[in-house]
Amino acid sequence: MNVSTDATQSRSLRRLAVIATVASAGVLAGIYGIGGLARNATEAACRSAGETTKRIAPLSRGEVAAVAVASAPRRVPDLSFRDASGREYTLADWRGRTVLLNLWATWCVPCRKEMPALDALEARLGGPDFQVVAVNIDTRNPDKPKAWLHEVGVSHLAYFADPAAKAFQDLKAVGKAFGMPTTLLIDPQGCELGNLAGPAEWASDDAVKLIEAALAR
Numbered sequence: 001m002n003v004s005t006d007a008t009q010s011r012s013l014r015r016l017a018v019i020a021t022v023a024s025a026g027v028l029a030g031i032y033g034i035g036g037l038a039r040n041a042t043e044a045a046c047r048s049a050g051e052t053t054k055r056i057a058p059l060s061r062g063e064v065a066a067v068a069v070a071s072a073p074r075r076v077p078d079l080s081f082r083d084a085s086g087r088e089y090t091l092a093d094w095r096g097r098t099v100l101l102n103l104w105a106t107w108c109v110p111c112r113k114e115m116p117a118l119d120a121l122e123a124r125l126g127g128p129d130f131q132v133v134a135v136n137i138d139t140r141n142p143d144k145p146k147a148w149l150h151e152v153g154v155s156h157l158a159y160f161a162d163p164a165a166k167a168f169q170d171l172k173a174v175g176k177a178f179g180m181p182t183t184l185l186i187d188p189q190g191c192e193l194g195n196l197a198g199p200a201e202w203a204s205d206d207a208v209k210l211i212e213a214a215l216a217r
Helices: 001-047 047-061 109-125 141-149 167-173 204-216
Strands: 080-083 088-090 099-103 131-137 181-185 192-197
Touching: 047 099, 047 192, 080 167, 088 181, 099 109, 099 167, 099 204, 109 131, 167 181, 181 204
Parallel strands: 099 131
Antiparallel strands: 080 088, 099 181, 181 192
C-alpha cells in the first residue's frame, strides 16, 4: 500500500514538474518574443536609414573624415532640452526632418571654435527638411552661452540648453558621447546616421556634400 501511494505521489510530482516547465517556457517565450518584436520594430523604423548611410559613407572624408557613419542605424534616445524661453523640447519634435545635433559648452574651446561653422551650415541648408540643433550644456550661469553666441555673431542657430547635461549622459549611456563636442546626424525617423566625437569644419564643402547626401530622397 505504501509503495502504491509513493508511486502515485511520484507521478503527481512529475506531472507538476512538466506543467511548471511548460509554463516557464511560455513565460520566457513571451519575454523574448516581446524583446524580439521591439528589436524588429526598431530595425523596421530605421530601415531607410540603412540606405542613407550607404549613400553618405563615401562622403565621410576631408573635413568630415572623422564622422563615424552608423553601420547598423538605431533610434537615438529621445533627448530633452529647453529653448531660450524655457519651453521644453525633445528630439521627437523634429520627426520628419534631418537633424545635426550638437552638444556644446562655453568651457569647451573646440566647441566654441566650431559654433560659427555650425551657424553657417544652418544658414546654408537650414529649412523644412534640415536643422542644426545646437544644445548648450553649461551647468552654471545660463546667460553666459547666450552672451557668447551674441558676441561672436551666431544668428542662424536657435538657442537650446540642457543645464543638467542629461542629454550628454543619456548619449554616453548608449555609447554615443565620449567628450565635447558631441555631434550626431539623425534622420527624419530619429535614427542615427553618424556621429562625431570632436569638432569639424561644418561650413566646408565636404560637410555640405555629406548633409546634402543625407537629405537626398
